[in-house]
Every structure is written in structure tokens, then in C-alpha cells.
Amino acid sequence: MELFLNQLSCDLLSIVIFLPLCGAFLVLLTKTEFQAKVIGLVATLLNFGISLLLLYHFKPSILGFQFVEVKEWFPILNLKYAVGIDGISLVLVLLTTLLSPICVLCSWKAIEERVKSFIFCLLLMETSMIGVFCALDFVLFYLFWEGMLIPMYLLIAIWGGPKKDYASLKFFIYTLVGSVFLLVAIIALYLKEGTFFIPHLLFKEYDLKFQFWVFLAFSVAFAIKVPMFPFHTWLPAAHVEAPTAGSVFLASILLKMGTYGFLRFCFGITPQASLKMAPLILVLSIIAIIYAGFLCLAQEDMKRLIAYSSVAHMGFVTFGLFTFELWGFKGAMLQMLNHGLTTGALFLCVGILYERTHSRLIVDNSGLGQRMPLFVGFLGLFCFSSFGFPGTNNFVGELFVLLGAFESNKALALFLIPGPVLGAAYMLRLLKRLVWKDGEVLPLKDLNLREVLYLAPLVVSIIWIGFAPGGLISLVEPSLRVFLRTVSGG
């Protein structure tokens, strides 16, 4: 892939990556909790603004990495500080910067103790998440990939729910086990090519056996992160116990890192092995979609339900990717984004409810139609979006994935059909039980301005993508074609 060095007068991409980090250190210096929150909000909002500049200067027609910065880092290992983005990264970076201020806002009242440290962790998370999507050096990538573990772990372990201990430990161990294999694969690649520089490692002709092993190591790491079917058990635990902001980051962005890894590294570095292993991944994706769908039907805890629905949704993403059709790729890419928006929004809603009723169980929160009408409006939209109602974002994404699936393998594609149906079943069931209730209900305070403010951008993006996905697709399509060509073109 070609590199287009940063032509702007400043290192825009580095600023986007490290601005939250600077904010984090500022937070440490603050005196009061309020100051910390304000700094957190300003830093994340500012970063969102700057990332829009990236969008403005981005040229979709160019095939390759843009805004590239390359500097020497550690010459002994030939490490470079190299960052750059293509369409795929850009979209995910924007998603991250959009959600970060929302996460700060949603924690404004919910987090009562050790607010400074909390904002510090959130900002660290933002830096490392953006870093993952921008890194063009494998060690830098790994640094961000793993560096995010520690603040996420702390978010769950300190501010988490009653079973935070178990959940945080499980999250950490699962992720680290995967990452160790990732590291071994990275070293193997380094020894083969003598560099950690990702553009020099992509699209090379490695021999099949080597590809196979690298793919295996990669896919364990990425599958745990996604999470794919047999590795998904850490997800409900972590989601349920994490504070709202943690859940949103986890669902909306961390999971995307797995699929991003599949797309960028498995397809870019080990295309033939990916092609060979595709049936396995497809089957696992189908199992994830159906199995998680049924699990959702049985959940009593809202967060657990949404967590399992994440597994199903991510199943669609992996399925779309491994169809190796353009429709599938586009659908997967859209679904990555959609899942980030919709599931993030659903977790925010649960957080809002939890602040009021201190329970995540569906039965404790029912009858909302009378209690919080405005809130139900938002919740309804997000639930409809989640099961892919036409006019919302998920509809487009799932449709594209299905198109891709039918193009590549009709028999397997049939198994996808129950997915959206189950989705509708569990989401409508959730909505029904939350909204209606017989008998008297206690009144609850409806949404305040702050909550409406942070839900509104999500509503806008959900509907915008639902009706006009074209702009977004034109951003990512050229980059997707590059990867598609590598895999199927050989």
C-alpha cells in the first residue's frame, strides 16, 4: 500500500492521538472533581473537532495511508513511530472521538468517587483506542492494543458492579492470552521481513505454511477481542460489571479492534490462509448469531441482554468480512460502525435507568411508558435500530451483509436469516417489558438536558446512516477494495 506523507503544516494525526493523553495529565493536576470533568469534556470535544479536520482533509480517492508520519523510535529493533490512516481507520477514529465526549458526559453524575482517576482512565483509553486504529508500526500497534487493557481493567475493577473482581480478571486474562500469541506472530513477521513497519508487511507473498501459523496466532487474538463464539464468555461478565462509560467503550470500540485486526492484518498479511480458514469462521459466526440470539431471549438483566446481542451483531460483522465479497465487506464495515452507535446508545440508556432505579433487571424498570416518556422515545429508536428496522443504520448494514452472503454461499446464507428475526424478537420483548406494566408505577425523573444532549448525536447518526449511507461508504470503499483484491485476486 502506498504511503502519503502528511502534507499539512502540523502533525494532525499525532495531535488526535495524543491530545487526550495531554488532557489526562492535566486532569491529574486539577484541584476539584468538577475541574477534572470539565477538562475531560473539553479535551474529548476538542479532539472530536480536530478529528473532523482529518475527515475534511481526507481524500477518499487515494488508495493508501494518508497523514502518514514516520519517525525513528528504537533503532536497535528497527522500531518506528509510524501512524497513518486509510478509510477504514478514519471511520473508526471518528467513531472513537464521537463516543468519548459522550462517555464523559454520561459519567457526569454516575461516578461519585475518585472522579479524577476515572476521567484519567477514560482519556488514556481514548488515546490508546485511536492509536490502535492509526498505528503503522506493529510494536506501536501492540503498545496501544495492550496499553488499553490497563485503564479498561481499572475502569471495571474500581468503578464496577458487585462482581467486578471476577469480571475484570476474566477480561484481562482472556485478552492477554490472545495478545501473547499476537506478539509471537508479530515477532515472526519481523524476523521474516526485518521490519515492524506495517505497510512493508502488508500484501507480501508469504509461503502458505507461514501464513497459516500467523493467521492462527492473529485470529486467536482477534477472535477473543471480537469476541467470536467459543471465546465470548468474558464479554457478558465485563459488560455487566463495567460502569456505563466502560461498557460503551468496550462495546463500541474495543470489539471493533478485533474485526479491524481481521480486516487489516489477516486479510492484508495472510490472505490465502484467511481464504482457507473462511468456512470455519463463517460457521462460528453463524453459531454466534443464533446462539447469542437465543441467549438474549432468556436474559433478565438488561446489560447482559445487550452484551449477548453484541456477540450476535459482531457475528454479522465477521460473517460479512469472511464472505470476501464487496457487499459483505461494506456491510461488515457499516455494521462495525452501527454496532458502535446502537449498542453504545443502548448501554447509555441502561446507564440512565440504573442511575434512577439502581437496578439493571428488566422487572425493576418496567412501566417506563408512563414514568419516562421522553426516554422511551429514545430507547424505542435504539431498540428498533438494533434489530435492523428499515430506515435505521443496522438495516443497511445487515442488508449488505446478507447480499454478500448470498453472493458467496447461498446455503450458508440461509442460516443467517434467523439472526435478524431473533434480534427483533429479543429487542421487542425487551422493549415491551420495559415500556408496559400493569398497575401503579412510581414516577421517575425523565431525561434531563445533559442526557438528551449526549443521546442526540447518536440518534442523528443512526438515522443519517439509515437513510444516506452513501457518503460513509464512499469513504471506506476504496480501502476495502484494496483488501478485497488481495484476498480474492491472489
Place this chain on the structure above:
Amino acid sequence: MGELFLEFFFFICFLILFGLSLRRGPSFRLKGVASFLSFLGFLISLWALDKRGSFFRGLYVLDGLSQTFKVFIAFGLFLVCWMMKEEDELEKGYRGEFFAFLTLSSLGLMMVVSALEFLTLFLALEISSYSLYLILPLRRNAKEKALEGAIKYVLFGAISSGITLYGIGYYYLLTGTTKFHFLQLEKDLLGFLAFMLVFASFFFKLSLFPFHFWAPDVYEGASNSLSAFIATVPKLGGLALLLRFSGLIGGGELLAKVLWAFSVFSMTYGNLAALVQKDLKRLLAYSGIAHSGYFLFGIITFKDYGRLSSTFYGLVYLIMTLGAFLTVILLSQRDANPTLEDLRGLYKRSPLLAFTLGVSAFSLVGIPPTGGFMGKLLLFVSVFKEGYFTLVLIGAINTVLSLFYYLNLVRLSYSREPEVPMPIKLRSHEKILCLFLIVLNLFLGILPSSIQNLFDISLTISHM
């Protein structure tokens, strides 16, 4: 002889502290004096970094390797003096002796890394060991434990010294000299045997399998800051020796195989045993045994980049282990041995201390962006390059194994409620030390190239 000013300085320090120990008046704080002197020593070691030369007819040499490790040793001594709580740890009357012999032990280690002849080496090793044997029982509390530890330390030390002497005998038999000139010539079985026997003392210093048995008991018996010293500084001495020998021997299939096996055993045994520990210091002892296994990664490559990786890891190990021990020292009341349970809710009691422990623990596992990650990356790359793929895999599995007990430390301190919700008050110099170790650790992980000079220097190994 001006180049040897560093050694002279440490000897003078020893004399000064020894002189102070003779004062039997009202006790006064020797910690300040010792910290100041060791800080001066550290500065002088930096000054001495580019001094080169050969002394006493080639028995004693100043080369890149020795000078680098002298910096590490002086730095370690300085940090240990800084973090010590003397009034809690030592009997009133013995503070002077303690610091005097701690300095002498460091001096011994500095001579160890410069020795270029077996008898010099042996003397230096014994100086460094005997000083520690002496001060180990000076602990104020837990007298029986301290005595038990001291006896074990002496016995194992004596045995390993004896084995080393035996090996030196073989070497003399083969070459007719005790100088290191002919190290690379001895590739046959007898030469191999000689090396293995000689290595006993080095392994003892490193607490490497099969000479690791003393470590948990000694750590448990020694006062907290003395165990911090034993866990780090002598290990660096042992590591430097192995690096020198690896450079001088220059290879050997059988040797590499045996070291490979020791590395694997040490890692696996250390990590498995650490999983079940209840006592924090014993846990760190086993962690140290495991880390000695990692040190060997760079040695068995017999290449410059491997040695560089091990040197880097040595420095990182010093910092991360001292970070963990700093928590032990500051956490414990009156120098009691803290258990894992004592860590509960540390975050609530002292956020800074919990963070220090967290960074050290994550670094010990090897999670970015800590120094431990960069060190492990270097080590893994260097053995992978030499084709030891199995070793890489075993190392990776061990990393996962070790995650359980290191993460447990973090977990206890962050996600459990404290049993005694009493906050731990840190004094300002202790806070500075915490921050210093954290920053240094992250710095090594993020910008390792900034000390590349040091590593380039450390690669020059003289044999004359």
C-alpha cells in the same frame, strides 16, 4: 590508577560507615548519610562510565560491560538506601554495620563485574556474599526467620562457592592459568564441565534453577529493604558475569542446550511456585527465579543483540522489582512480612502506592507501555532470531502463567475492600521515590532509545 576512583570511593564509604558504627552514642539517622554517599557513588559511577583500562597485570579490567553494570549496581544501592525504613528494620546498635556492609557488598559486586581472572573473581564474589551473610540476621523483628534465612544463605552460598572452586580447578588443569584468556578454547566435554561447575556461583547469585532454593527463605528472613537489595543488585552481578562469559566463550552447542533447559526450568518452576504463595516476599522471590530464566534468553544466543537484550532487561528488572519491594516496605508495619491479604484495598489506603505496585506488576508481566514489555520484546526477538522457537513459546506461556499472580496483586489492591481502612501516610521523599520509579519504568518502555548509548557501551567485553 585514577580510573579506579569509583572502587576507592566505595571503599572509603565503607570505612566512613564502619567508623560511624563504632559510635555507641545516642542513635542518629544513618540512612541519610548512606543515601547521600551512595548517591555520590552513583554519580561517580556515571563519571567512570567511559574509563577503560587493565590493571594488576590484566587481572582487573574496566570495559564497557563492567562500567555499565557498575552504574546499575550503584544505582540499585542508592535506591535501596533511599527506600529503607531504618528505625523499623534494624536493631538500634547495628545500623552502622548494616550500611557499611551493604556498601561493601556492592563494592564486591563491582569487583566481580571487573574481574578477569578466576581467583580475583572468587575473592570478589565472596566479599559480596559474606557482607550479606553478616547483615542478614541484624533484622529487628522476626528473629528466628532471619536466622533461618541467614543460615540457609550461608550454606547454599558455601556449597555453590565450593562447586565453583572445583570448576576453577578443572579450568586450571586444562589451561594452566586462571586468567580468562582461553575461555573460548574450551569446547570439549571437560571444558564444558568446568564451565558448568564455575557457573554454580553465578547461578547462586541469580537464584537460577538449580541454585534457587535459598531465595524464598532468605527473602522472607531478611528485612524488607535488605531483601529488596538481595533480589536485585547481586542478580545484576550474576547477570554481568554470565554476559562476560557468554561474550568470551562465544558459543557452544552443549552449553546452549543446558542453559536452555535451566532457563525453561527456572521460568516454569518460578512461575508455578509463585502461583500458590501467600507471603508477598516469597512471591517476589519466586518471581525473581522466573525472571532469572528470562535473563538467560539473551545469554544463550551468544550474540551481541542477545546480550544487549539481557542487559536492558537487567536494568528494567532492577526498576520494576524495586518498585514492587517499595510497596512491600511502605505497606508493612514495623517491618512485618506483608501477606497478599494485606494488599486488600491498598488503592483506598494509598492510591500512589497501589499505582506503583500496579505499574511494577504489569511491567513484571510484560504489558506495554512498561519497560518490562520492551525488555521481553527484545529478549523474545533475540532468541527467536537464533531459532529457539520452542523457547519463545514456553516464554509466552510462562508470561500468561505469571499474569495470574501478578494480576492478583493488582486485583487485591484495586478491587477489594480494605480490612483495615487506615490510610497509609507517605512521607514526601517516599512519594518522590514512587513517582520516580513509575516514571522511569514507563520511560524505559516508551523511549528505550534514549539510553541506547549505555547499551552500545555495555557490549564491549574485554578479555585482556
